[in-house]
Amino acid sequence: MERVDLDGLRWNDAGLVPVVVQDVENGDVLMLAWANREALERTLAEGRMVYWSRSRQELWRKGDTSGHLQHWDELLVDCDADVILARVHQEGAACHTGERTCFFRGLGGV
Amino acid sequence: MERVDLDGLRWNDAGLVPVVVQDVENGDVLMLAWANREALERTLAEGRMVYWSRSRQELWRKGDTSGHLQHWDELLVDCDADVILARVHQEGAACHTGERTCFFRGLGGV
Numbered sequence: 001m002e003r004v005d006l007d008g009l010r011w012n013d014a015g016l017v018p019v020v021v022q023d024v025e026n027g028d029v030l031m032l033a034w035a036n037r038e039a040l041e042r043t044l045a046e047g048r049m050v051y052w053s054r055s056r057q058e059l060w061r062k063g064d065t066s067g068h069l070q071h072w073d074e075l076l077v078d079c080d081a082d083v084i085l086a087r088v089h090q091e092g093a094a095c096h097t098g099e100r101t102c103f104f105r106g107l108g109g110v
Numbered sequence: 111m112e113r114v115d116l117d118g119l120r121w122n123d124a125g126l127v128p129v130v131v132q133d134v135e136n137g138d139v140l141m142l143a144w145a146n147r148e149a150l151e152r153t154l155a156e157g158r159m160v161y162w163s164r165s166r167q168e169l170w171r172k173g174d175t176s177g178h179l180q181h182w183d184e185l186l187v188d189c190d191a192d193v194i195l196a197r198v199h200q201e202g203a204a205c206h207t208g209e210r211t212c213f214f215r216g217l218g219g220v
Contacts, residue, residue, distance in 0.1 A: 108115025
């Protein structure tokens with residue numbers, strides 16, 4: 001498989017890329033988070049997902065508080081090199097509400 | 111299932127939300143695109159995915175040029191109401207490169 005390294009990524013104006021997180025065990029899309037370069041460096045080095053919290057403006061080592069760690073199995077990059085897809089083994093719930101996935105509601109009227 | 115309508119969505123500073131697109135037939139994550147309110151109104155009305163092209167700054171009715179339409183099966187909203195997950199039947203390739211999914215490369219060194 002062709003590889004793209006961190007220097008090849010296209011960050012947005014805030015220095016971030018969106019990270020789509022998918023459960024590698026059942027294919028469910030669990031959440032979308034954001035990462036800066038340091039977050040991806042730590043993700044690569046530690047084997048678990050580390051994000052950038054836009055609300056707290058700090059690194060967010062997913063699971064440090066909740067225990068709901070995400071161990072990545074595969075990290076993919078899209079054609080424009082501005083989106084990451086992380087295929088993970090999810091411990092517990094991905095969502096802070098306690099739901100396993102953040103996508104537990106429908107778009108209105110559908 | 112609980113519903114969130116368009117008035118309940120949280121748009122970013124540009125009036126957009128990211129849309130994660132998943133193949134409902136095999137679970138593959140196909141792409142990430144962006145939508146404004148009009149794009150989602152048309153998506154809901156037409157039964158196929160309509161996005162906002164940030165590069166062209168215009169509505170992007172996916173497949174009008176390529177023929178690679180996306181017929182949605184389910185539209186979901188995340189816990190923060192600022193991300194959409196579209197589960198679609200994909201005609202042909204989702205990616206403009208001709209690959210079925212935009213996520214055909216690995217993140218460097220992995």
